[in-house]
Amino acid sequence: MSHDSMNLMIGGEAGQGLVTVGQVLAKALVKSGYHILVTQDYMSRVRGGHNTFTIRFSSQKLDSPCEGVDLLVALNQQTLDLHAGELNPDSAVVAETGFTCGQAPCLNVPYEELADKRYLNTVALGVAASLLGLERELVAQTLEAAIGKKKGDKVVEENNQALEKAFAWAQGQTHTLKPPAPAQAGEKRMMLGGNQAIALGALAAGLKFLAFYPMTPSTAIALTVISHAEQMGVVYEQAEDEIAAINMALGASYAGAPAMVCTSGGGYALMTEGVSLAGMTETPLVIAVAMRPGPATGLPTRTEQGDLLFALHGGHGEFPRAILAPGSVKQCFAAGYQALHLAEKYQTPVFILTDQFLADSLRALEPLDLSGLSPVRPGGGGAEGEDYRRYEITEGGVSPRRLPGLGPELVVADSDEHDQEGHITEDLELRVRMQDKRMAKMKGLVADTQAPEFSGPEDADTLLVSWGSSQGPVAEAARRLAEEGQSVATCHFGQVWPLAPAQFAQRFKKAGQVVVIEGNATGQFAGLLKKEAGIAAQRFIGRYDGLNLTPEYILRQLAS
């Protein structure tokens, strides 16, 4: 146990239902008043292999996952072989009778005596829930909601019986596990993952069109939008490829539907031609990229922050863009909302850059507040009728955007260099003016850039810098260092492009050493800081083994 939190790991093969067990436990913990932070580590296969679903929970708010396991639910022997070494003092293992546990404090569950083989999952869930002190009725309700069937149904009844027997069995066992006391139980909270939050944020901004091609770990963004599409009046399509997806979204956006695509590195590679088209035609578009390790197919289900520069530079030619990099699930919601607004305001592509760790990380959230939110309102402005010009040169670079078919104005968009009306031109002097017009939007984008978030003393000996999903692990590492009496501050960038050095350069100068921490091998953000703000970090800590950053990893690297 670490810092009043507990780490529960469920391990097994793909197809054993460990995600269901994990999700029900996570939800039951949230309903019981705990804060949670889930990390999912899975292999690129539907059956077999080795997957884990880890829930860190606490009565306090959690920023980051941590290492060490307090309760290990092993659905197979391999889980024990791989993770017994990670057990903390006063931990417990839930394993089937006959599994070899070695020195581990093992509770060998006689699954077959307690329930039919089909309900092995439910028994494991019941034993774990009982050890954590959760209420059986609450777990039963959560399980019932998860299997999507009603009371009285045979499957629900049998699951209930299995759960009851598991609870009864576990209560007769002795162990030294000490779950943290829950916070205010009964408080209404949401359980949400990063991908879900991006989708909900976009819907809250009035997303009306989504096209995608399935790609781990981004698919849940699309699936979340689709699951609410009818309620929210969204049109969606699984395209034939990512090229089609982005071009469909651009067609829809041109015609006035706030639009988004979601993908991962390889799919984004296919989309880049369309990103450039968005830049040239000045069509608003949100591109959510959930990163995974590359190059090429890389580690399809693991995490990395390796596509920052690719998101920044993907697409031929020069055009303005913005890149949001949310650090938490709550920030994912805000990013989904803001990205749509920014895209419309500047009529240019806006990215949301996340990664597998954050995408799949379920967290407990205070209910999201819709008050004060407003929808994107596409179109409007400019001269009427014959005099309307889609690409009228304006001071800020943003031209009046009318929508085709909604008035007598003709809206002409072109991928070729064009005149103010939108028609092809090879007038090279005009080309310069049009390029200047497009790039003039950067000034507004810089002015609207979110300032990085500082925490800790201004003149700290060490300033730990994070962007995107590394925020939580860095925040917790800094807290632990501060508890040891070290002088540490943090700075988190929730938007990584454009950078506005005026917002942070002075504060960086006051710090002793600057350490940039990110999930890649080459220090992409550290390089960007140097190029854009002239800040040369003294150290770079990277992680690129496919796993998420943890406070422990950061502390080990800092100490080495």
Add this chain to the structure above:
Amino acid sequence: MVDIKQYGEVETAWCPGCGNFSIRKALIQALADSDLEPHQILLVSGIGQAAKTPHYLRCNCFNGLHGRSMPAATGARLANSGLKVIATSGDGCNYGEGGNHFLAALRRNVNVTMLAHDNQIYGLTKGQASPTSLEGMHTKAQPTGVHSYPFNPVAVAVSMHVGFVARGFAGEVEHLAGLIKQALAHPGLSLVDILQPCVSFNKLNTYQWYKERVYKLGEEAEHDPADWDAAIRLSYEFGERIPIGVIYTNDRPAFDSYFPVLDKGPLATQEVDYGAMQKVLDSYC
């Protein structure tokens, strides 16, 4: 009644004698005959000589990327079902670079009219083989002749039960205008593959070559477009004789019809329901 003059006269970058002039003329005639005004239509194109068409008449225009006219047209139509959306591009664009999109569009059946200016050559890049070039055709890029079997868009479309499949000829403007008018009236995807001589680069499939071969279905030969077997047979007739006219029709429901939200008007004008949004958020509690 809409007058063809509403569509304007503009200078083009096409070669004198190009088949695109006739296609443009037929298109404008069909639009006027369909009582469609310039602001009610959207022309989407890719890249190529044919893809410049939207710039040469007054209309809403999305001139996107090579091969990508159908996806962009699909998105625009799904955002505003009040727009009459026409994708207009060449054989290289539609069948080569956009081949995957072509197949997907045939399956998807969105209410878009697809005009394929099929000149069996790449014109804009000065005379390389296209997916529909006949075997044996010599070009600078294929000095020993084209060795790949030509793509047959009409046969592929009929085989996939596309709701409206026609073949037109740029040398028969009035006939072509009639086909485009029928295509515009079709509620799902409509394909008009248009045989188009390229006077600069295709020395094989010339006006003369086509004129000797084409014959009109319904006028010079009986054909029931509802007869799929007959349509399949006709779609493979491309040699001594080439049929032009409506090859195949059916009434398969359009993709658009599966989204009731589209009946409420353009998505851009539909309010966001924050009550519904609150319920969505509550479902995660």
